[in-house]
Amino acid sequence: xxxxxxxxxxxxxxxxxxxxxxxxxxxxxxxxxxxxxxxxxxxxxxxxxxxxxxxxxxxxxxxxxxxxxxxxxxxxxxxxxxxxxxxxxxxxxxxxxxxxxxxxxxxxxxxxxxxxxxxxxxxxxxxxxxxxxxxxxxxxxxxxxxxxxxxxxxxxxxxxxxxxxxxxxxxxxxxxxxxxxxxxxxxxxxxxxxxxxxxxxxxxxxxxxxxxxxxxxxxxxxxxxxxxxxxxxxxxxxxxxxxxxxxxxxxxxxxxx
Amino acid sequence: xxxxxxxxxxxxxxxxxxxxxxxxxxxxxxxxxxxxxxxxxxxxxxxxxxxxxxxxxxxxxxxxxxxxxxxxxxxxxxxxxxxxxxxxxxxxxxxxxxxxxxxxxxxxxxxxxxxxxxxxxxxxxxxxxxxxxxxxxxxxxxxxxxxxxxxxxxxxxxxxxxxxxxxxxxxxxxxxxxxxxxxxxxxxxxxxxxxxxxxxxxxxxxxxxxxxxxxxxxxxxxxxxxxxxxxxxxxxxxxxxxxxxxxxxxxxxxxxx
Numbered sequence: 001x002x003x004x005x006x007x008x009x010x011x012x013x014x015x016x017x018x019x020x021x022x023x024x025x026x027x028x029x030x031x032x033x034x035x036x037x038x039x040x041x042x043x044x045x046x047x048x049x050x051x052x053x054x055x056x057x058x059x060x061x062x063x064x065x066x067x068x069x070x071x072x073x074x075x076x077x078x079x080x081x082x083x084x085x086x087x088x089x090x091x092x093x094x095x096x097x098x099x100x101x102x103x104x105x106x107x108x109x110x111x112x113x114x115x116x117x118x119x120x121x122x123x124x125x126x127x128x129x130x131x132x133x134x135x136x137x138x139x140x141x142x143x144x145x146x147x148x149x150x151x152x153x154x155x156x157x158x159x160x161x162x163x164x165x166x167x168x169x170x171x172x173x174x175x176x177x178x179x180x181x182x183x184x185x186x187x188x189x190x191x192x193x194x195x196x197x198x199x200x201x202x203x204x205x206x207x208x209x210x211x212x213x214x215x216x217x218x219x220x221x222x223x224x225x226x227x228x229x230x231x232x233x234x235x236x237x238x239x240x241x242x243x244x245x246x247x248x249x250x251x252x253x254x255x256x257x
Numbered sequence: 258x259x260x261x262x263x264x265x266x267x268x269x270x271x272x273x274x275x276x277x278x279x280x281x282x283x284x285x286x287x288x289x290x291x292x293x294x295x296x297x298x299x300x301x302x303x304x305x306x307x308x309x310x311x312x313x314x315x316x317x318x319x320x321x322x323x324x325x326x327x328x329x330x331x332x333x334x335x336x337x338x339x340x341x342x343x344x345x346x347x348x349x350x351x352x353x354x355x356x357x358x359x360x361x362x363x364x365x366x367x368x369x370x371x372x373x374x375x376x377x378x379x380x381x382x383x384x385x386x387x388x389x390x391x392x393x394x395x396x397x398x399x400x401x402x403x404x405x406x407x408x409x410x411x412x413x414x415x416x417x418x419x420x421x422x423x424x425x426x427x428x429x430x431x432x433x434x435x436x437x438x439x440x441x442x443x444x445x446x447x448x449x450x451x452x453x454x455x456x457x458x459x460x461x462x463x464x465x466x467x468x469x470x471x472x473x474x475x476x477x478x479x480x481x482x483x484x485x486x487x488x489x490x491x492x493x494x495x496x497x498x499x500x501x502x503x504x505x506x507x508x509x510x511x512x513x514x
Contacts, residue, residue: 062345088319
């Protein structure tokens with residue numbers, strides 16, 4: 001089946017089965033040894049990169065839709081996605097770009113067709129260990145790849161702004177929610193935890209302030225073991241106190257006023 | 258015009274001018290001298306209380322829609338509304354309740370009418386000084402009133418859950434964003450600021466921890482004046498350092514790691 005037929009089938013299916021005027025876009029951040037990446041799709045029709053996105057079935061919970069879309073379009077499953085914002089600028093749907101694609105593909109649609117309406121989109125984001133997951137493209141994409149956050153290609157529509165907004169949310173979240181479980185090994189050093197924060201914030205942090213603040217949250221257990229083998233004094237190993245970590249996920253860090 | 262005609266006109270107008278399947282609901286918290294209230298509408302058709310809500314015009318920015326809806330339905334203008342979540346459970350639209358209202362009002366609509374579709378709703382919230390604003394009901398509501406948060410009547414559909422979610426967001430926000438400007442007098446005492454936090458959190462806070470934490474944020478200026486006239490030692494007066502306060506609004510409190 002060529003890309004034209006695939007596209008026609010995709011549009012047909014979505015317009016008959018899905019909610020009108022509302023889409024979902026997923027910003028999947030990947031962390032691995034001091035690198036922060038974002039998952040992008042290269043669309044078959046055109047030289048365009050986009051966030052993985054899709055539509056909501058007529059009787060589907062919006063959170064289920066987000067997980068299904070991510071699975072269908074990237075092969076990633078069981079990732080904890082957080083909704084962070086709805087993007088509702090009336091100018092965000094680029095109807096000219098859409099018409100260009102449809103013309104190039106020789107697809108004719110009525111002007112009031114489902115796909116040519118204004119769409120608002122709900123942004124979801126997640127942060128995963130990218131060496132644990134193997135993204136794969138779906139049938140209407142050429143490629144599904146991790147892109148370095150410092151070298152993101154031009155994205156379609158307002159996807160660049162959606163990515164920026166997700167990154168801002170992730171960084172702000174560091175101030176009130178614990179992070180690191182599933183991203184770090186079960187036993188980790190304070191410098192490894194600090195690297196995670198520095199990578200997300202894209203700046204160096206003061207070692208002593210960082211340690212004081214992290215220990216103050218009460219979510220870390222200092223183990224009796226140390227990390228052997230380095231040139232320096234063997235640093236202590238830590239693990240998360242998962243009960244307190246999960247409590248902080250629910251109630252926020254530092255809720256003890 | 259009786260309520261039936263008003264309702265028919267409202268439905269007609271909304272279905273021809275507004276986006277399908279998407280609504281907005283506003284949770285307006287009001288603070289005044291140790292009380293926290295929420296703004297509710299009593300709907301004309303039925304004994305039902307609801308959050309102020311409405312729909313998005315076809316070419317309207319969603320944030321503009323939220324402000325217009327709040328103005329139209331409550332008379333409140335120029336309130337800074339924050340989007341906090343989209344509610345997308347397919348069971349949230351109570352079609353039975355809607356059909357009952359329409360039957361009682363003798364309004365017949367096709368089963369696939371705009372108003373009988375599944376709606377997702379975008380939640381917005383704000384916190385205002387309630388003695389500064391005079392709410393008024395619109396033409397399809399009987400009343401627009403401040404309700405004590407401890408005595409909220411039963412709300413239609415999932416509006417109770419939307420209110421809870423907004424309250425949770427407001428409380429979590431205290432951990433990373435400054436609050437108080439426009440809610441307190443220009444000069445205030447530390448106990449007055451603490452009262453604001455205690456009222457929102459609905460619990461007592463430790464006086465010394467609170468003061469240490471507040472001063473640590475660097476957003477307060479201690480004035481040379483004291484508050485005269487009490488039985489106790491005259492407490493210091495404070496004002497907000499607005500430059501730092503606004504910076505913390507953008508970047509989050511304690512962003513200095």
